[in-house]
Amino acid sequence: xxxxxxxxxxxxxxxxxxxxxxxxxxxxxxxxxxxxxxxxxxxxxxxxxxxxxxxxxxxxxxxxxxxxxxxxxxxxxxxxxxxxxxxxxxxxxxxxxxxxxxxxxxxxxxxxxxxxxxxxxxxxxxxxxxxxxxxxxxxxxxxxxxxxxxxxxxxxxxxxxxxxxxxxxxxxxxxxxxxxxxxxxxxxxxxxxxxxxxxxxxxxxxxxxxxxxxxxxxxxxxxxxxxxxxxxxxxxxxxxxxxxxxxxxxxxxxxxxxxxxxxxxxxxxxxxxxxxxxxxxxxxxxxxxxxxxxxxxxxxxxxxxxxxxxxxxxxxxxxxxxxxxxxxxxxxxxxxxxxxxxxxxxxxxxxxxxxxxxxxx
Amino acid sequence: xxxxxxxxxxxxxxxxxxxxxxxxxxxxxxxxxxxxxxxxxxxxxxxxxxxxxxxxxxxxxxxxxxxxxxxxxxxxxxxxxxxxxxxxxxxxxxxxxxxxxxxxxxxxxxxxxxxxxxxxxxxxxxxxxxxxxxxxxxxxxxxxxxxxxxxxxxxxxxxxxxxxxxxxxxxxxxxxxxxxxxxxxxxxxxxxxxxxxxxxxxxxxxxxxxxxxxxxxxxxxxxxxxxxxxxxxxxxxxxxxxxxxxxxxxxxxxxxxxxxxxxxxxxxxxxxxxxxxxxxxxxxxxxxxxxxxxxxxxxxxxxxxxxxxxxxxxxxxxxxxxxxxxxxxxxxxxxxxxxxxxxxxxxxxxxxxxxxxxxxxxxxxxxxxxxxxxxxxxxxxxxxxxxxxxxxxxxxxxxxxxxxxxxxxxxxxxxxxxxxxxxxxxxxxxxxxxxxxxxxxxxxxxxxxxxxxxxxxxxxxxxxxxxxxxxxxxxxxxxxxxxxxxxxxxxxxxxxxxxxxxxxxxxxxxxxxxxxxxxxxxxxxxxxxxxxxxxxxxxxxxxxxxxxxxxxxxxxxxxxxxxxxxxxxxxxxxxxxxxxxxxxxxxxxxxxxxxxxxxxxxxxxxxxxxxxxxxxxxxxxx
Numbered sequence: 001x002x003x004x005x006x007x008x009x010x011x012x013x014x015x016x017x018x019x020x021x022x023x024x025x026x027x028x029x030x031x032x033x034x035x036x037x038x039x040x041x042x043x044x045x046x047x048x049x050x051x052x053x054x055x056x057x058x059x060x061x062x063x064x065x066x067x068x069x070x071x072x073x074x075x076x077x078x079x080x081x082x083x084x085x086x087x088x089x090x091x092x093x094x095x096x097x098x099x100x101x102x103x104x105x106x107x108x109x110x111x112x113x114x115x116x117x118x119x120x121x122x123x124x125x126x127x128x129x130x131x132x133x134x135x136x137x138x139x140x141x142x143x144x145x146x147x148x149x150x151x152x153x154x155x156x157x158x159x160x161x162x163x164x165x166x167x168x169x170x171x172x173x174x175x176x177x178x179x180x181x182x183x184x185x186x187x188x189x190x191x192x193x194x195x196x197x198x199x200x201x202x203x204x205x206x207x208x209x210x211x212x213x214x215x216x217x218x219x220x221x222x223x224x225x226x227x228x229x230x231x232x233x234x235x236x237x238x239x240x241x242x243x244x245x246x247x248x249x250x251x252x253x254x255x256x257x258x259x260x261x262x263x264x265x266x267x268x269x270x271x272x273x274x275x276x277x278x279x280x281x282x283x284x285x286x287x288x289x290x291x292x293x294x295x296x297x298x299x300x301x302x303x304x305x306x307x308x309x310x311x312x313x314x315x316x317x318x319x320x321x322x323x324x325x326x327x328x329x330x331x332x333x334x335x336x337x338x339x340x341x342x343x344x345x346x347x348x349x350x351x352x353x354x355x356x357x358x359x360x361x
Numbered sequence: 362x363x364x365x366x367x368x369x370x371x372x373x374x375x376x377x378x379x380x381x382x383x384x385x386x387x388x389x390x391x392x393x394x395x396x397x398x399x400x401x402x403x404x405x406x407x408x409x410x411x412x413x414x415x416x417x418x419x420x421x422x423x424x425x426x427x428x429x430x431x432x433x434x435x436x437x438x439x440x441x442x443x444x445x446x447x448x449x450x451x452x453x454x455x456x457x458x459x460x461x462x463x464x465x466x467x468x469x470x471x472x473x474x475x476x477x478x479x480x481x482x483x484x485x486x487x488x489x490x491x492x493x494x495x496x497x498x499x500x501x502x503x504x505x506x507x508x509x510x511x512x513x514x515x516x517x518x519x520x521x522x523x524x525x526x527x528x529x530x531x532x533x534x535x536x537x538x539x540x541x542x543x544x545x546x547x548x549x550x551x552x553x554x555x556x557x558x559x560x561x562x563x564x565x566x567x568x569x570x571x572x573x574x575x576x577x578x579x580x581x582x583x584x585x586x587x588x589x590x591x592x593x594x595x596x597x598x599x600x601x602x603x604x605x606x607x608x609x610x611x612x613x614x615x616x617x618x619x620x621x622x623x624x625x626x627x628x629x630x631x632x633x634x635x636x637x638x639x640x641x642x643x644x645x646x647x648x649x650x651x652x653x654x655x656x657x658x659x660x661x662x663x664x665x666x667x668x669x670x671x672x673x674x675x676x677x678x679x680x681x682x683x684x685x686x687x688x689x690x691x692x693x694x695x696x697x698x699x700x701x702x703x704x705x706x707x708x709x710x711x712x713x714x715x716x717x718x719x720x721x722x723x724x725x726x727x728x729x730x731x732x733x734x735x736x737x738x739x740x741x742x743x744x745x746x747x748x749x750x751x752x753x754x755x756x757x758x759x760x761x762x763x764x765x766x767x768x769x770x771x772x773x774x775x776x777x778x779x780x781x782x783x784x785x786x787x788x789x790x791x792x793x794x795x796x797x798x799x800x801x802x803x804x805x806x807x808x809x810x811x812x813x814x815x816x817x818x819x820x821x822x823x824x825x826x827x828x829x830x831x832x833x834x835x836x837x838x839x840x841x842x843x844x845x846x847x848x849x850x851x852x853x854x855x856x857x858x859x860x861x862x863x864x865x866x867x868x869x870x871x872x873x874x875x876x877x878x879x880x881x882x883x884x885x886x887x888x889x890x891x892x893x894x895x896x897x898x899x900x901x902x903x904x905x906x907x908x909x910x911x912x913x914x915x916x917x918x919x920x921x922x923x924x925x926x927x928x929x930x931x932x933x934x935x936x937x938x939x940x941x942x943x944x945x946x947x948x949x950x951x952x953x954x955x956x957x958x959x960x961x962x963x964x965x966x967x968x969x970x971x972x973x974x975x976x977x978x979x980x981x982x983x
Contacts, residue, residue, distance in 0.1 A: 034575075034593050034599075034601060035596055067577075068576045068577040069595075071596070091383050091385075092383065092446065126592070131592060143412045143413060143572075146410055146573055147406040147410070148578065148579065151577065174383065214383075321442040321443075322441050325447075
């Protein structure tokens with residue numbers, strides 16, 4: 001935490017940089033009217049000011065005015081080196097399920113190496129929990145992400161040996177990630193992202209009627225090219241490829257081996273490298289070479305087999321097209337923390353010699 | 362949508378999940394090319410998801426009215442089926458100009474038989490003729506009936522609406538089956554009042570189900586219905602009304618209550634003062650004919666919140682300050698009385714706003730355009746035809762003294778396709794005593810009407826039959842001409858739109874069909890009728906009585922609408938004026954309350970009412 005550090009902040013939502021104002025004004029969210037109220041806290045005691053700051057927000061100056069009014073946690077400025085993680089992948093590839101399972105597991109069992117997780121944006125996390133985690137725990141298939149979402153899905157605070165660090169997660173619709181429009185606000189997060197989780201799901205041939213993988217992965221390609229175009233390119237930008245819905249591969253080597261191993265509690269660079277090798281081989285084998293593009297582009301990249309729910313959702317009533325999808329025997333997330341742990345290792349959140357080896361060629 | 366509008370062709374697109382594109386995509390369309398259909402996917406994509414909210418499942422279907430650029434709108438029907446994941450559902454959109462797919466038309470589309478629940482087997486979908494859509498008037502009868510049962514709910518919502526008239530609404534706690542009626546009721550009860558009192562011109566676009574309503578959503582309709590209070594991560598610049606919790610109380614609620622009572626019970630309008638500068642405030646034809654009232658205690662209006670489109674969003678509203686300080690750029694156009702003025706005003710606007718035509722588009726929404734179209738279709742046509750006849754027969758039809766000219770005119774009356782032209786020549790003959798034209802007029806109408814074959818019905822048919830039975834030709838011909846003139850006012854053209862302080866809406870500023878009677882139409886509800894008012898002096902009226910205006914034709918009473926009063930002595934009654942200038946006999950009669958629904962129904966079905974034993978004496982409306 002910084003007490004008197006620089007007050008130059010990059011908004012995690014619109015990616016504009018601005019000087020954090022040095023005043024005692026902040027916005028509090030009014031649940032009744034779903035609006036923000038600007039309040040002056042200068043007359044409050046210091047402890048009260050801190051408490052209000054922890055719950056309050058600052059409106060982003062939104063300098064270019066090319067996105068809608070948005071707010072970031074009032075205490076965001078206090079933490080160094082915020083992490084912005086974007087999930088990239090086609091529609092229905094399992095991004096939302098993965099993120100939900102990942103955050104749920106991070107809260108439930110914690111992260112390796114003493115890294116703990118808490119909400120930085122208290123209201124946003126409460127919303128995320130109600131909208132995603134709770135239905136997921138009840139065995140509901142999660143809704144598709146809305147089009148045009150510009151807000152972050154969740155903003156957490158990680159505490160560990162590497163210090164305290166805000167982590168902002170972005171989860172936008174796969175259709176938005178495949179748009180080529182320069183006015184696409186939903187993918188603005190790519191400008192400020194400092195880690196990316198590329199999500200690929202092996203397709204169900206019975207569902208799609210296709211027996212070959214797509215020759216291009218448009219969401220991956222567009223994201224990689226936009227990240228390359230940033231000043232400094234993608235040097236130092238870690239990436240992860242997560243093969244979601246790997247439960248479909250539970251009898252398919254080499255995925256079966258990793259899925260049976262379950263979650264790992266110790267950071268082991270060699271193990272991550274071995275898994276990355278197997279995932280690479282698998283994707284190459286099934287003709288999904290287009291989805292390996294991030295591995296070729298990013299200097300530090302790991303690959304993982306993950307399963308957010310442990311099984312596919314099925315209709316409650318198979319004959320009713322209007323019935324929703326459920327996980328009738330509950331959820332069983334497997335290895336969903338591996339991508340996050342790899343990113344934390346590659347971004348310095350876990351300061352150890354072992355972490356420095358993760359994702360290295 | 363009304364029957365007398367020309368047929369318009371509408372397009373349709375079907376959206377569903379596609380394994381090919383791995384996302385929601387176009388699965389059928391009527392456009393000439395796929396890229397055109399894809400553009401609509403981009404425009405509507407933020408409105409396609411039908412998501413559950415927590416434990417609350419989405420409805421089986423949801424209807425949305427979404428305004429897009431270029432005066433086009435989409436009526437979108439989402440279907441809770443598709444892939445396993447909620448939100449990857451199918452949707453079917455009907456797309457067309459806002460002048461055709463207006464809000465009443467969209468409300469009636471809930472019963473359209475053309476909605477699909479499955480993607481078309483081929484990608485081709487037929488274009489849709491506007492006349493194949495459900496009759497708006499029928500739907501309005503249903504909506505009105507339903508809205509009358511929502512008196513409390515309407516009062517609660519209008520109270521909040523009047524509190525922040527520029528803000529869009531999010532309504533929680535409204536039953537699925539009441540939502541369309543709620544939209545209709547809100548629009549019907551508050552639209553004119555908001556224009557007149559607040560200078561706020563709302564769009565009344567709607568969505569019967571939303572799982573998001575934050576400001577980031579482009580083109581989010583003005584009225585959305587939420588299943589529960591939502592957890593929004595972004596700011597929501599909307600008025601949120603919870604029908605299960607909010608109460609209609611306070612000063613504003615009294616105003617809201619009067620508006621609702623006017624809709625539900627047809628009671629008198631709130632007391633209003635004449636407008637200081639009524640022409641500056643556009644309003645629709647549905648609006649009350651009272652002079653525009655002004656706000657007794659003007660208060661600063663809140664800035665209109667963004668309507669979900671970032672920097673470019675916002676509502677088409679005028680705050681009161683703007684109304685008073687800026688002249689409406691199209692006020693002149695809306696006030697023209699002649700073709701010359703109209704063309705001159707058009708030229709002026711074209712020149713003055715050539716670099717800022719968006720200002721004109723902002724000022725000339727569908728209602729204003731309908732008013733102008735009404736002028737072109739009714740008054741300009743009348744003027745042009747008058748000029749044509751003047752050219753043909755001289756000033757005051759002086760040439761009809763000549764046998765050759767009368768022969769020409771008689772042929773014209775007998776055979777022309779134009780009812781209006783025939784009527785104008787017939788009127789001249791009536792004043793000039795030209796027997797051969799009388800005969801032609803008699804031939805025309807005794808043969809059953811104009812050459813297109815439309816047969817007069819109701820009172821007109823009785824008069825024609827009576828005339829045919831008569832062997833006294835001149836009397837019969839005169840009767841036919843009188844009947845014609847009666848038709849003129851029975852057609853119910855709205856009086857002198859251009860002289861009104863506000864533009865007229867789609868309900869009345871158009872040409873009318875020969876079979877229409879002088880009654881309230883869809884846009885002309887008894888609670889909000891009448892482009893012109895007359896007054897009648899009637900003594901005290903009991904609480905179980907109403908004063909009703911009728912157009913009297915012979916022994917028949919055609920209901921026009923309810924009269925209102927501020928002092929229970931002088932009553933203001935809706936009345937109509939024939940476009941030829943003839944003034945029909947309008948009378949005010951005290952009738953029992955219980956008869957009001959029947960009168961309303963007779964007005965809707967264009968039938969005369971039978972004078973009841975318990976009616977009061979008729980008083981002329983002047």
